[in-house]
Amino acid sequence: MTKKLVAYFSASGVTKRAAKKLAQQEGANLFEIKPLHPYTAADLDWTNKRSRSSVEMNDKSSRVEIANKVENIAQYDEIFLGFPIWWGVAPHIINSFLEQYDLSGKTISPFATSGGSGYGRSNQELQPSAPNAKFNPGKMM
């Protein structure tokens, strides 16, 4: 039987709820990607060009330290990967997550939540962080 993981990042709880539901539906294990330094409300202020999220998202090479690690990722065949859309794409913590592991041959099934925009170019920006994984098209939840 294929073993599945739902891994997600959620700054304000919306993606978290979607991830929990999906994990139940899929019979998957659940993993929350936790930033080493949690985002404050000020960090998430997209109206401020100098907020942490704005600065990170303006620099494609920026990465975010993660506090926790998936145990024995080798056991999973499919990884559902959830995140909020930030400025049209995945937050860079998702690139940081993908780059921590050898995901060769695994299937990544991304899903996202947003305030209204679509999935956009998210996969194009994620694929280089897991070059040997197979990405399914992203789904908005």
Ligand SMILES: Cc1cc2nc3c(=O)[nH]c(=O)nc-3n(C[C@H](O)[C@H](O)[C@H](O)COP(=O)(O)O)c2cc1C
């Ligand atoms: C920094 C930042 C940038 C965002 N950019 C977008 C965007 O480009 N398009 C959009 O529809 N929503 C955008 N949003 C809204 C979130 O995608 C939306 O509220 C999401 O459901 C939050 O999920 P979460 O509670 O799991 O963090 C942004 C939110 C933040 C904090």
